[in-house]
Amino acid sequence: MNRLKYVLKDKVAALSLSIIAVTTVAGVFAPFIAPHDPEEVNMELQFAASSWEYLLGNDHLGRCMLSRLIYGIRPSMLWVFAALVLSVTIGSIVGFLAGYFRGKTDAFLMRVCDVMLSFPGYVMTLAVIGILGVGFENILLAFVLMKWAWFARIIRTSVMQYAESEYVKFSKAIGASHLKIMISHIIPVALPDIAVIASSSFGSMILQISGFSFLGLGIQAPQAEWGMMLNEAREVMFSRPELMLAPGLTIVIIVSAINYLADTLQVALDPQLMTSKNKQLGFETTSIAKLEGKGVA
Amino acid sequence: MLSVDCIEKSYKKGGLFSKKKEQVLKNISFECKRGECLGIIGESGSGKSTLGRLLLGIEKPDRGTIFFEGKSVGNRRVRMGNISAVFQDYTSSINPFYTVEEAILEPLHMKKELLGGVQSKIDQVLCQVGLNPSYRKKYPHELSGGEAQRVCIARAVSTEPKCILFDEAISSLDGSVQIQVLELLKNLRKLYDMGYIFITHDIQAAAYICDRVMIIRNGEIEEIVKVEHLKDVQSAYSKKLLQMIIA
Ligand SMILES: Nc1ncnc2c1ncn2[C@@H]1O[C@H](COP(=O)(O)OP(=O)(O)O)[C@@H](O)[C@H]1O
Ligand SMILES: [Mg+2]
Numbered sequence: 001m002n003r004l005k006y007v008l009k010d011k012v013a014a015l016s017l018s019i020i021a022v023t024t025v026a027g028v029f030a031p032f033i034a035p036h037d038p039e040e041v042n043m044e045l046q047f048a049a050s051s052w053e054y055l056l057g058n059d060h061l062g063r064c065m066l067s068r069l070i071y072g073i074r075p076s077m078l079w080v081f082a083a084l085v086l087s088v089t090i091g092s093i094v095g096f097l098a099g100y101f102r103g104k105t106d107a108f109l110m111r112v113c114d115v116m117l118s119f120p121g122y123v124m125t126l127a128v129i130g131i132l133g134v135g136f137e138n139i140l141l142a143f144v145l146m147k148w149a150w151f152a153r154i155i156r157t158s159v160m161q162y163a164e165s166e167y168v169k170f171s172k173a174i175g176a177s178h179l180k181i182m183i184s185h186i187i188p189v190a191l192p193d194i195a196v197i198a199s200s201s202f203g204s205m206i207l208q209i210s211g212f213s214f215l216g217l218g219i220q221a222p223q224a225e226w227g228m229m230l231n232e233a234r235e236v237m238f239s240r241p242e243l244m245l246a247p248g249l250t251i252v253i254i255v256s257a258i259n260y261l262a263d264t265l266q267v268a269l270d271p272q273l274m275t276s277k278n279k280q281l282g283f284e285t286t287s288i289a290k291l292e293g294k295g296v297a
Numbered sequence: 298m299l300s301v302d303c304i305e306k307s308y309k310k311g312g313l314f315s316k317k318k319e320q321v322l323k324n325i326s327f328e329c330k331r332g333e334c335l336g337i338i339g340e341s342g343s344g345k346s347t348l349g350r351l352l353l354g355i356e357k358p359d360r361g362t363i364f365f366e367g368k369s370v371g372n373r374r375v376r377m378g379n380i381s382a383v384f385q386d387y388t389s390s391i392n393p394f395y396t397v398e399e400a401i402l403e404p405l406h407m408k409k410e411l412l413g414g415v416q417s418k419i420d421q422v423l424c425q426v427g428l429n430p431s432y433r434k435k436y437p438h439e440l441s442g443g444e445a446q447r448v449c450i451a452r453a454v455s456t457e458p459k460c461i462l463f464d465e466a467i468s469s470l471d472g473s474v475q476i477q478v479l480e481l482l483k484n485l486r487k488l489y490d491m492g493y494i495f496i497t498h499d500i501q502a503a504a505y506i507c508d509r510v511m512i513i514r515n516g517e518i519e520e521i522v523k524v525e526h527l528k529d530v531q532s533a534y535s536k537k538l539l540q541m542i543i544a
Contacts, residue, residue, distance in 0.1 A: 166390035173353040174404045175377035271393035274436050
């Protein structure tokens with residue numbers, strides 16, 4: 001609770017959090033919020049300017065832009081989030097086993113990760129699409145396949161560091177079981193690191209998914225997705241720039257909000273912020289902080 | 298109580314496929330009686346901490362056996378409630394998300410039978426190490442080095458174990474705090490009739506608190522002497538080590 005209060009104190013972080021929350025709710029309840037059917041073609045309204053009925057205007061098939069943007073939250077953000085959670089879960093399990101038990105377990109799991117990481121991300125994704133065919137699910141699958149190894153590697157490093165700490169040694173000495181040590185000492189302490197890593201790569205994953213859809217490799221027409229909306233608006237880029245601006249700005253705003261929140265999270269989850277009297281202590285950036293997730297492609 | 302027989306330990310050196318090994322402990326055998334305080338002295342890198350980890354059952358020796366009252370310390374049920382430890386680095390010896398109270402509760406929860414309440418026990422041990430019960434709700438980063446080390450000592454004695462291992466437990470404290478903590482340890486030992494294994498590179502501290510000291514050099518036992526006879530050690534290395542203190 002303290003942590004949330006801390007995040008909300010920072011105005012930009014509070015704004016980011018509310019943007020993400022509102023977007024998520026809008027995505028989940030899209031059928032109730034969207035004013036029109038996103039796939040309803042209405043050629044009379046082709047390229048219509050914004051009106052009270054169609055707030056953001058209509059696209060080249062006369063479909064409601066606002067509704068398409070709202071429905072686009074589902075693949076562009078919610079499904080990406082699901083893929084992220086899945087790959088972080090796999091990565092955490094592998095990373096915990098490797099970092100805690102070390103030795104042969106570690107050597108074996110890390111060689112598997114090395115093999116996975118030796119394929120360049122985009123090439124691997126294209127290869128999966130080539131084998132399984134073009135489609136949104138296949139890109140998500142390729143994402144999970146590619147990312148878990150990366151998460152596993154980083155989580156292993158952080159777990160390894162905590163597994164060597166003296167409080168874990170003490171727990172072992174007094175006869176606590178491995179499971180108990182994991183649950184009470186390693187998972188809670190490593191969780192902030194995992195949250196920071198995951199949230200900072202969430203932004204880059206959204207960009208990548210939209211990128212693939214822009215190239216026509218992801219979601220297929222007539223479904224709505226932000227990257228694809230950008231692609232569809234490409235032909236009228238100069239005559240009707242607002243058609244490109246709407247999905248473009250949405251992506252930029254969401255990704256910036258996520259990245260900003262990731263940075264705040266890093267500070268907010270620092271145990272040093274906890275005090276017996278609930279008073280606020282100074283800022284202290286953790287060393288793990290710089291294991292940035294943004295450079296992952 | 299604790300009997301160590303011919304243990305050896307080596308660590309892999311170099312990368313994954315390297316077969317090179319560095320032997321850290323060679324042929325160590327000794328005995329520690331009930332209620333005894335045994336000091337383990339040696340230069341840094343001589344393998345003291347490694348020996349400590351083996352005695353605590355955190356790592357297994359390559360060869361040889363370590364028994365606690367006739368049972369292997371490798372079995373965690375043998376250690377439970379009987380053996381405890383205090384380490385050097387007080388900054389990482391308490392989980393940063395735990396309050397002092399939660400830290401002391403950890404070993405207490407593992408020990409089932411307990412006379413009186415758990416809560417009164419926490420107050421009691423905190424009081425014994427000279428901390429006010431108001432410390433219960435504090436987090437480790439709110440404690441000074443000496444206070445954190447006192448909490449670690451309170452945590453170690455809370456289950457009234459038969460043996461506590463101190464690995465350089467006072468080395469990172471300031472001079473005056475060191476003496477206070479040594480005094481505290483001496484009193485606690487009388488109170489609970491516990492055995493200590495006191496690892497240090499500080500001969501003076503060892504001489505102050507221990508009954509016997511073991512001098513270790515490059516992973517081998519150089520000599521084990523009673524503290525009263527510390528003046529007339531036999532081996533050349535021990536003599537040199539003592540001379541450095543006196544000079
Ligand atoms: N986990 C380990 N892996 C590899 N080498 C180790 C490990 N632990 C200790 N060593 C080596 O064992 C030797 C003794 O270390 P240590 O027991 O920490 O000495 P001390 O506590 O007496 O200073 C050192 O040379 C160190 O490099
Ligand atoms: Mg040491």
